[in-house]
Every structure is written in structure tokens, then in C-alpha cells.
Amino acid sequence: MSPAGSPETVLTVSRLSFSYEDKPDVLKSLDLAVTAGERVGIIGPNGAGKTTLFLLVCGVLKPAAGDIQLLGKPVVSGKFNPEVALVFQNPDDQLFCPSVKDDVAFGPQNMGLPKEEVEARVTQALSVVGGSKLARRPAHHLSEGEKRLVTVAGVLAMQPRLVIYDEPSANLDIRSRRRLIRLLQSSPETVLVASHDLELVLEVCSRVVLMDEGAIIAEGNPAEIMGDVSLMEAHGQEKPHSLIPHAVPH
Amino acid sequence: MRLLIDEYTGLESPLHRWDPRYKLVGLVTLVFAFSFVRDLRMLLAMAAVTITVYAVSRLPATFVAKRFRYPSFFLVAILLTLPFLSGESVIATWGPVAVHQEGLLAAILIATRFTCILIIGMVLLGTTPLLTNIKAMRSLGLPDIMADMALLSFRYLQEIGRDLRNMQTAMRLRGFRARRLSRRGLKVLAWLGGSLLVYSYERSESIYRAMILRGYGHAPPPKHEFQASSRDTLILVAVILVTVGFIIGDIALGHNTAALLQ
Amino acid sequence: MHIPDGILPLSVTGAGYGATAFTTWFSIRKIRQKEDPRRDVPKASLLTAAFFVASWIHIPMPPTSVHLVLNGLLGALLGYYAFPAILIGLFFQAVMFGHGGLTTLGVNAMIMGLPAIVAHYIFRLRKRGGESQRKTGVFGFLSGALAMGISVAMFVVILLTNLPAEINVISERAAIYALAIAHVPLIFIEGAIAALITVFLRRVRPGILDGV
Structure with a gap:
């Protein structure tokens, strides 16, 4: 510091x-x-x-x-x-899970966080980007703008x-x-x-x-x-x- | 689209200038004759022919050397196992390890055939651009659907490969490491593969639309531009004669690996 | 699952080419029977490329990692396009990785392609008695595992029946059986991955599962 x-x-x-x-x-x-x-x-x-x-x-x-x-x-x-987190130019490069929730949870899960913490972070990240209602949708079905928001949520969930x-x-x-x-x-x-x-x-x-x-x-x-x-x-x-x-x- | 295999297709040599269709027929037939050979004396002829063909092609030695990495594993495996594990007549011993004659001969046979076939294959693919080879196959009877599929898959192979690399980088940056076999790991890798399939499938719809907007399916594919000269035909005949020579020669000598020693 | 050049006699490699030529002709005939085969060519081509690339994904299997064949899944998704796709894939492999397989192209195509067509029929069975996610997964597993299993079996049988006569058959046989047994875990992994992918596709893009 x-x-x-x-x-x-x-x-x-x-x-x-x-x-x-x-x-x-x-x-x-x-x-x-x-x-x-x-x-x-x-x-x-x-x-x-x-x-x-x-x-x-x-x-x-x-x-x-x-x-x-x-x-x-x-x-x-x-x-x-x-x-440090990177949001890629092409959202398709980052979205690969069957649902938005799964995708946003990917980073926190790899960080080894407990299940409740992961869920809390997913909810929080999706709310920050304004994508809470997308949680259950498959990422592949989203519009370009929605995909972009989800990829941002996916990195914000790691709290970089x-x-x-x-x-x-x-x-x-x-x-x-x-x-x-x-x-x-x-x-x-x-x-x-x-x-x-x-x-x-x-x-x-x-x-x-x-x-x-x-x-x-x-x-x-x-x-x-x-x-x-x-x-x-x-x-x-x-x-x-x-x-x-x-x-x-x- | 630049391709590694096409690196030296611009050189000048009799093989480069040979009509691609005749080259395909000639060299593939030759390679089949190689696979027929069993007599060890013919192996020398095989090696000589292979080296000659390669020399005539003017392809640099590095072309073959670079492509021998994976094949060399197979060669080493064959040469290190067969002589020691196969056969009955022992010809040499090093302590507990015995070298068997039959295994040694079989190893030499397989290794030589494999290497020569591989090198001729490299000459075939290295002296004509890949796209031209596919067109030649089409003119020799490859169905249109297959030629179309080959060209289209090939066109997008690099892009899909790049997509995979990007996706793997993105996964790595979010902490995924596939080190152990685990349920989650398999699931993630399956989702990665599945996503690749989905994106490719969706991309194909735009490609189809773009193709039909420019008339795909309305006219038969253009006739090939290949034109063989009498020289091309002569070379083909010469190669076929060599091929036949190998087959007759091997049969005359006994068509048997161990014949040499009997 | 590839048999390299130089091992098999001409009779077998020739027969392989013959069988492949016939199966290709047959597959294309089946393809042409559909209403608009040209529409499906881009789909089949892109999926062929995607499958080829997907087989580069490393699946960890300590102490090393393996590449999957995915011929069962290919058959499930591409139907009769699977055989030309596999032939094209093998050709590209020979071009890009240079491990040959020129004389054995026919044999290898049969080893990988025939089970793919079988997998196509097996996967179709999932619709009998109502379609569901569970059934998709189960039949996905069956397609993947059986296709790989048949490929391994064909590979073993072809090698065993074509060993050079002079060499000691017993140790050769032992080696080939050992190779086959080593592939058993792979059969399960192919099945598992095929199941996971088919379930994923059903959630995300179910249209793909109904074939090209």
C-alpha cells in the first residue's frame, strides 16, 4: 500500500x-x-x-x-x-458454458471459492452489468450486446x-x-x-x-x-x- | 491462405512441372508397389528410387526433416521392439537381451517401407499446392460433394483453430487448468468442444447464405484447366514401369523377407 | 487408431481402398437422396473442420494427455456425411502432421468411418419412446463408446491377422492385446465426452442433434 x-x-x-x-x-x-x-x-x-x-x-x-x-x-x-482480467474482442471467445450463470461462475470456481461465495459473486456481477434476467439463458442465444455484458460480468465476478x-x-x-x-x-x-x-x-x-x-x-x-x-x-x-x-x- | 505444406510449391523441378493428375496417379501407384515389397534386396532399390525422386524434386532436406518428428516415434518404437521381442533365431546377445533375426529383418522392412512411402507422400504434397491437388482429385473422379467439403473445411480450418486457441486462452485467464482427470474438467472440456461445434454450425448458415447469393448450386463447377503434355505422359509411363518393375522384381526374388538368408 | 504405412500387405491396403471407395459412393448416394444436399454441404464442412480442431483438445490422462477421436459423435451429428468427413479429416492429418498413412488411408477410413455410421443409427434410437435429456446423454455415451470400441476392435483384428509370418507371434499378440487394453479407459472417456457434448448441444442448439 x-x-x-x-x-x-x-x-x-x-x-x-x-x-x-x-x-x-x-x-x-x-x-x-x-x-x-x-x-x-x-x-x-x-x-x-x-x-x-x-x-x-x-x-x-x-x-x-x-x-x-x-x-x-x-x-x-x-x-x-x-x-487482472481481460475482456476479449470477440465475446464468443469467452462464452462457452450452457448458461449465463455457469459462465459467470467459471472464474470464481477456478479460484477455489466456496459455493455460496461463488453464487453471491455471480448475482452481484450480473446485477452490476444489468444482466440479472439473463442468468438462466444459454449464452449462445444472446444478442451481441447481451453477450458483451455477460463477458464483463464473467470477469468482474473474479473481483480484479x-x-x-x-x-x-x-x-x-x-x-x-x-x-x-x-x-x-x-x-x-x-x-x-x-x-x-x-x-x-x-x-x-x-x-x-x-x-x-x-x-x-x-x-x-x-x-x-x-x-x-x-x-x-x-x-x-x-x-x-x-x-x-x-x-x-x- | 498461406500454408506450411505449400511452402516450396513454387520451386522449379520436373516434379513441380508434372501434371498434378498424373503425379497423383503415378506416385500413389509407386507407393503401393513399395508396400508390396518384402525382399530385402528390393529395399535398396526402393531407397534409391526414393532418394532420386526427392533429389529431382529440389525440395530442401529441411522439408522432410521438419516433418519427421511424429513419424520418428513410430520408427524408434518399431526398431527398438521387434528385433528384441520377435523371432526365434538369436543372432546376438548383450547380457539378458537377445537380438532375433526375424524381428530385426521385419523391423528393417517396416522401417524402410514406412520411410520411403512417407517421403514420396511429402513430395506429392510438397510440389503442388494443396488446393490444386484437390482439384486434380476432382478431375480424377473425386465426387463434387467431397471436393466442395474438402475446400470449404480447409478454408475455415485455420479460423476455427484460432477460435479454439482464443477460447483456451480465455479459459486459462479465468483460472482453468486441465491437469487431472475430473468430472468438472471433463465437463468444461466437453463444453469447449461443444461451443466450437455450435459456433461453426452457426457460421455455416451465414456462409451458405453468402454462397447462394453468389449463385452456388446454379452452375456445374468449372471444368478443370489441367492440360497434360506428351512429356507428362512419358514421365507417368516411366513411373508405372518402375512400379511394375518393383512388383515383378520382388516376386522373382521370392517375395519373402527371409529369402536372402536361405 | 491409425495404422501407419509399411506394415500391412498390399492385399489389405488395396482392399481398404476398395471398401472405402464403396462406402464413399454409398454415403454420397444417401446424401443425394435428401432434398437439398447443397444446403447441407456448408454445415457438414464447417462441422468437419470443427471436429478436426476439437480433436486437438488435450484431455488429461495422467501421466500424459490424450486426443480424442470423436468419431461416434461425428456419426451422431453428421449421419452419412460422417464418412466423407472422416476421409477428409484423415487427408488433412496426413497433410498437416505428416505422419503418413497414404497407403493405409482406405483401411484407416474404414476403421474410423464404419463405426461412425453405426453410431449414427444408435444415436437415432434415442427418440424411441419419447425424447429426453437423460436419453440424449445415454445414447450419446453409447454412440461415443461403441464407435471407439468398434474402432479399437477393428484395429486389433486387422493388425493381428496381418503380422509378418516370420516373427514370433506370441509376443506380437501380447503387445497388440496390451495396446487394446490400454484403450479401454479411452473408450469410456470418448463415451463420457460424447454424452456431455450431446447434452450441452441439446440445451444450447438442439437443431444440431437432428443431423445435418
Whole structure:
């Protein structure tokens, strides 16, 4: 625990490098620090290394060089760590149980928690995402938005300190997207969000990191970074609509 | 879609240029002749032919070496068990362990046939792109339904494989480790397999719709573009002659593994 | 359950190809009798690919792990499409993993494919006297276990009747019987997994169980 008043560092990434067998330098000596309660948006073109970064932070991949510290402890690749959770881009990759209840219970069960605790967490997680009435339905029968909510419940049930969202609003309709944004805005956990949905990033995040070709190009205040047209366009992005002055008053 | 087996199909060699249909017929017939051989002297000829074919194909040695990992387990198993466990005439002893003649000969026979057939198979698959091989089979009589199924399954194999990997990663990240055989473990793995089936089944409905919107089923499949030259035919005839040579030769020599020693 | 190249005589491998050719012809005839076979081709193809991928899932069996064959489940779900599917699966295995099986393709297809067709008929029986989750599970188990059992039996018989004549038959026989006995737990696991999957499918997508 850090001294009272100064925010606790949840994630520290130092000089992180990674290459795939067929793709070198996917991450080039990356440095990143995230403090407790922050909501950090990661933006950048496809192939920038966002998903790879997430897989490294979760311990799925092993760094080629550099160091990752989660809550003060080094990340050990391959080890199960319920303090960090990843919401995958495609909900179908995460939903495989015959009912929503079973799926949300999966994480807590693997944590070895007693049955009553598991049930309590499932109920709580589903209520947080607003999905309580979905409990008995098979996950495969849900709409895209409902699937998204259930995958979020599935990771929240593990009560992680850091939750990483990989393109969470992809394929969502307006209503589901709005629900997701509200959920993210009210989440007490520390959050990392990778998204092409720049408006979502503007609404949700307190800090933005622009990545391209495996490196961090810029980071800081979302409106400032995303409002810099030349910076954004140089890295395959655009200025979000809400930062552009109205051409037609409305 | 890039495939490992297709890595060297772009090379230049007489085998690469051989009409794929004739190559299929010729090499498969050759491989069957190999499986017929029993006389150990013919094994030398078999090895010589195999090495020649491989050399002509210009495929690098690493191509075969990389693919020998699983087959080598079988070879080692055969070579380490048969000579010691099978047969009656003992030809050598190391303490309590005895090497039997019949077992040793059988091991050599099986190992050589296996290796040569495997290598010819690799030449067949490595010198023509997989999709072309499937088209060649279709033109040789493979039913349309099977060719369609093979092409379509193949197309989605990599994606479904990737889906499986993602799902397993997601399960691992939520703490699942399949280490012991347990009721829960089997259930979870069954649900994983079942989900794979469900997602593939549902995906196939969109695929079907996309296919019929572009006319699937309305016209017969396009006629094949294969055109054999007289050179292709000559090579086929030569290979068939070698095949027949093996069969006749083996029969003439006795068609018997132990014939050499009698 | 594969018999590698180089062991069986030409008479057997040739007969295997012949039997496979006949069974393929027969299966396709049955397939063409349905009203719209082209509609089912994408379904059968994607399921073929999914089954192939699913067989890569490691089932722990200390001290090691095994891969399942799932030919019983394949037969239950694909019906007569199962035989072409297995043939295609074997071909892909030869291509991707290179452990051969070129001359023995016919024999191996019969060993895996014939039981799959049997499993199809067994699984259909679950509807006799009313359909239920319990019956689905039971017949799922039977399909999976019996298919694997028949495959093991065929594998053993083919090997036993084709041992090279010169070698000591007794120790060979012992080895083959030992191999067969080692597969008994696998027969139960195949049955159990097939049961679990069919029950899962009944809850989640019952349409799949009614065949392609």
C-alpha cells in the first residue's frame, strides 16, 4: 500500500519488447504506468500492438525483454492471476458454458471459492452489468450486446483490480453501447480500454495513450491528444467528431 | 491462405512441372508397389528410387526433416521392439537381451517401407499446392460433394483453430487448468468442444447464405484447366514401369523377407 | 487408431481402398437422396473442420494427455456425411502432421468411418419412446463408446491377422492385446465426452442433434 494521499501504481511496464515468430518488433521497448482508479484509453491502428500488450500484461505471452509489474509484483507468465482480467474482442471467445450463470461462475470456481461465495459473486456481477434476467439463458442465444455484458460480468465476478477491455464496443448497437459506456464510467476498478471508438474513449477515459508500430507515440489528456489533427492523422486516426466545432448549428 | 505444406510449391523441378493428375496417379501407384515389397534386396532399390525422386524434386532436406518428428516415434518404437521381442533365431546377445533375426529383418522392412512411402507422400504434397491437388482429385473422379467439403473445411480450418486457441486462452485467464482427470474438467472440456461445434454450425448458415447469393448450386463447377503434355505422359509411363518393375522384381526374388538368408 | 504405412500387405491396403471407395459412393448416394444436399454441404464442412480442431483438445490422462477421436459423435451429428468427413479429416492429418498413412488411408477410413455410421443409427434410437435429456446423454455415451470400441476392435483384428509370418507371434499378440487394453479407459472417456457434448448441444442448439 502506498502512503496516504499518493495514488497506488497498479501497473508498471518498463522497456517491454516482444516479437512473434513471423512478425518482429511488435512491441519496442514500451514504458507505461497506470495508477489506481485511472481509466486509460489505448488508441492506434490495427497492428499497433495493443492486443499483444494486453496478452503480455495478463501473463499469456512472455516478454522478449523488459519488465511488467502488477500491483508491485512481477507478472509471471502462465500463472493464474485473478487480479487482472481481460475482456476479449470477440465475446464468443469467452462464452462457452450452457448458461449465463455457469459462465459467470467459471472464474470464481477456478479460484477455489466456496459455493455460496461463488453464487453471491455471480448475482452481484450480473446485477452490476444489468444482466440479472439473463442468468438462466444459454449464452449462445444472446444478442451481441447481451453477450458483451455477460463477458464483463464473467470477469468482474473474479473481483480484479485491473480490467482490460479489447475493443469492447465493436458490433454493439447504440443502446448496448450506451449501457457499456455507463458501466465503464462507474467502474471502481482500474481500467485499460483499447478502442477504435474514439468517442467512447473521450467519454470514459481520463488519459489516452496513442500507439503505433509497437511504440507509444504520445500520451496525456484525451481531448488534447485526440484534438491534435496532425498527430492523429499521422497515425491512422481521425479527430473525434465531438471535438470538431459545429459546421452546422444543431 | 498461406500454408506450411505449400511452402516450396513454387520451386522449379520436373516434379513441380508434372501434371498434378498424373503425379497423383503415378506416385500413389509407386507407393503401393513399395508396400508390396518384402525382399530385402528390393529395399535398396526402393531407397534409391526414393532418394532420386526427392533429389529431382529440389525440395530442401529441411522439408522432410521438419516433418519427421511424429513419424520418428513410430520408427524408434518399431526398431527398438521387434528385433528384441520377435523371432526365434538369436543372432546376438548383450547380457539378458537377445537380438532375433526375424524381428530385426521385419523391423528393417517396416522401417524402410514406412520411410520411403512417407517421403514420396511429402513430395506429392510438397510440389503442388494443396488446393490444386484437390482439384486434380476432382478431375480424377473425386465426387463434387467431397471436393466442395474438402475446400470449404480447409478454408475455415485455420479460423476455427484460432477460435479454439482464443477460447483456451480465455479459459486459462479465468483460472482453468486441465491437469487431472475430473468430472468438472471433463465437463468444461466437453463444453469447449461443444461451443466450437455450435459456433461453426452457426457460421455455416451465414456462409451458405453468402454462397447462394453468389449463385452456388446454379452452375456445374468449372471444368478443370489441367492440360497434360506428351512429356507428362512419358514421365507417368516411366513411373508405372518402375512400379511394375518393383512388383515383378520382388516376386522373382521370392517375395519373402527371409529369402536372402536361405 | 491409425495404422501407419509399411506394415500391412498390399492385399489389405488395396482392399481398404476398395471398401472405402464403396462406402464413399454409398454415403454420397444417401446424401443425394435428401432434398437439398447443397444446403447441407456448408454445415457438414464447417462441422468437419470443427471436429478436426476439437480433436486437438488435450484431455488429461495422467501421466500424459490424450486426443480424442470423436468419431461416434461425428456419426451422431453428421449421419452419412460422417464418412466423407472422416476421409477428409484423415487427408488433412496426413497433410498437416505428416505422419503418413497414404497407403493405409482406405483401411484407416474404414476403421474410423464404419463405426461412425453405426453410431449414427444408435444415436437415432434415442427418440424411441419419447425424447429426453437423460436419453440424449445415454445414447450419446453409447454412440461415443461403441464407435471407439468398434474402432479399437477393428484395429486389433486387422493388425493381428496381418503380422509378418516370420516373427514370433506370441509376443506380437501380447503387445497388440496390451495396446487394446490400454484403450479401454479411452473408450469410456470418448463415451463420457460424447454424452456431455450431446447434452450441452441439446440445451444450447438442439437443431444440431437432428443431423445435418
